[in-house]
Amino acid sequence: MIYPESLEKLINYYKKLPGIGEKNAERLALATLNFKEEDINKFSDALKEVKNKIRPCSICGYLSENDICEICENKRRNHNLICVTEDYKSAVSFEKAGNFNGVYHILNGLISPADNIGPENINLASLVKRVSDLDKPELILALKSTVEGETTTLYIKKIFEKKDVMISRLSYGIPMGAEIDYLDIITLDKALEDRKKISE
Amino acid sequence: MIYPESLEKLINYYKKLPGIGEKNAERLALATLNFKEEDINKFSDALKEVKNKIRPCSICGYLSENDICEICENKRRNHNLICVTEDYKSAVSFEKAGNFNGVYHILNGLISPADNIGPENINLASLVKRVSDLDKPELILALKSTVEGETTTLYIKKIFEKKDVMISRLSYGIPMGAEIDYLDIITLDKALEDRKKISE
Numbered sequence: 343m344i345y346p347e348s349l350e351k352l353i354n355y356y357k358k359l360p361g362i363g364e365k366n367a368e369r370l371a372l373a374t375l376n377f378k379e380e381d382i383n384k385f386s387d388a389l390k391e392v393k394n395k396i397r398p399c400s401i402c403g404y405l406s407e408n409d410i411c412e413i414c415e416n417k418r419r420n421h422n423l424i425c426v427t428e429d430y431k432s433a434v435s436f437e438k439a440g441n442f443n444g445v446y447h448i449l450n451g452l453i454s455p456a457d458n459i460g461p462e463n464i465n466l467a468s469l470v471k472r473v474s475d476l477d478k479p480e481l482i483l484a485l486k487s488t489v490e491g492e493t494t495t496l497y498i499k500k501i502f503e504k505k506d507v508m509i510s511r512l513s514y515g516i517p518m519g520a521e522i523d524y525l526d527i528i529t530l531d532k533a534l535e536d537r538k539k540i541s542e
Numbered sequence: 543m544i545y546p547e548s549l550e551k552l553i554n555y556y557k558k559l560p561g562i563g564e565k566n567a568e569r570l571a572l573a574t575l576n577f578k579e580e581d582i583n584k585f586s587d588a589l590k591e592v593k594n595k596i597r598p599c600s601i602c603g604y605l606s607e608n609d610i611c612e613i614c615e616n617k618r619r620n621h622n623l624i625c626v627t628e629d630y631k632s633a634v635s636f637e638k639a640g641n642f643n644g645v646y647h648i649l650n651g652l653i654s655p656a657d658n659i660g661p662e663n664i665n666l667a668s669l670v671k672r673v674s675d676l677d678k679p680e681l682i683l684a685l686k687s688t689v690e691g692e693t694t695t696l697y698i699k700k701i702f703e704k705k706d707v708m709i710s711r712l713s714y715g716i717p718m719g720a721e722i723d724y725l726d727i728i729t730l731d732k733a734l735e736d737r738k739k740i741s742e
Contacts, residue, residue: 344638346595346596346605346612348588348592348596349592349596349605352585352592355581355584358577359570359573360569360573368634370560370562373560374589375593377558377593381558382592382593383590384551385558386586389586389589390586392575392582393577393579393582393583396549406546407546431572438544
């Protein structure tokens with residue numbers, strides 16, 4: 343063994359993190375050795391704390407330290423405008439972009455018959471319940487454009503078909519700043535199909 | 543705040559690690575959330591354990607959980623052959639290469655007058671003491687070829703000049719597999735100067 347046992351152990355835990363290979367895990371573990379004792383104790387405590395404290399918001403499924411997350415608690419947000427996402431990571435991206443003033447509903451998955459994931463396996467029942475309490479809500483379906491994403495989008499559209507719910511999806515098109523000649527043809531086709539009139 | 547407080551805290555600790563930026567720290571913290579509780583507790587404990595257990599070997603300065611490291615304790619290694627390195631990372635590299643059967647002496651720095659680091663600020667006194675107890679030892683100076691490395695090499699050479707100590711340094715030359723036309727001219731000059739006769 344090249345490293346003492348306790349160090350090997352730490353290297354192995356760093357290796358469990360995404361994108362951290364053998365070399366990098368070694369580097370991180372050795373860097374940890376140079377942390378001040380106080381910092382390493384706080385780091386160690388932070389790890390446990392996160393696991394103990396963070397839970398999904400009981401309304402929307404976003405990350406929270408309380409039963410209801412800060413977004414759902416925020417009275418200045420539009421609670422009639424619900425952005426439906428596959429996971430909390432998408433919601434984090436919208437929060438970072440910073441211009442969305444509605445709330446979220448995190449499905450925690452997408453319908454995927456091939457993987458035996460049906461509508462009952464994702465957070466859809468809670469969405470239906472939530473929406474039924476609202477007056478003329480709008481649902482923005484922010485799901486990816488894969489088979490699973492499209493299936494889920496269609497399914498949700500169908501659930502609310504005869505109810506007074508406005509449903510939209512994100513626009514497809516050319517990413518801002520992208521070179522058109524490097525774009526895949528499906529995106530290009532979509533951008534053409536969904537073209538937007540700009541003349542008067 | 544986009545993330546709950548405890549998660550922000552963990553992100554900040556990940557950010558203290560080398561090569562881990564904002565985005566990556568977020569990714570690691572979110573991945574940590576998905577760890578099993580048991581794993582996160584062990585990870586957390588491993589961090590504290592490493593800081594508490596690992597110390598420099600009192601003979602050579604290599605990483606150890608005991609007063610004397612496994613390398614210095616190993617009777618099958620040649621304790622008359624000492625490889626002198628700047629830090630334990632170099633020693634780790636030799637251990638990984640796996641063909642060195644001697645022991646190490648880790649200086650924990652290099653002489654650098656510009657930074658006010660003199661011979662008394664690195665682990666040199668212990669090397670002198672160590673060598674004086676040995677019979678016809680060999681010192682391999684495995685220091686980098688910077689001004690500081692060369693200064694330290696020359697200084698050590700001088701200390702042992704009139705004693706019965708063989709001193710060598712690593713060879714300079716072309717790295718294995720390197721393209722000659724991409725090499726820097728100093729390395730190329732050295733490789734020419736240190737050329738090795740291969741005819742009978």
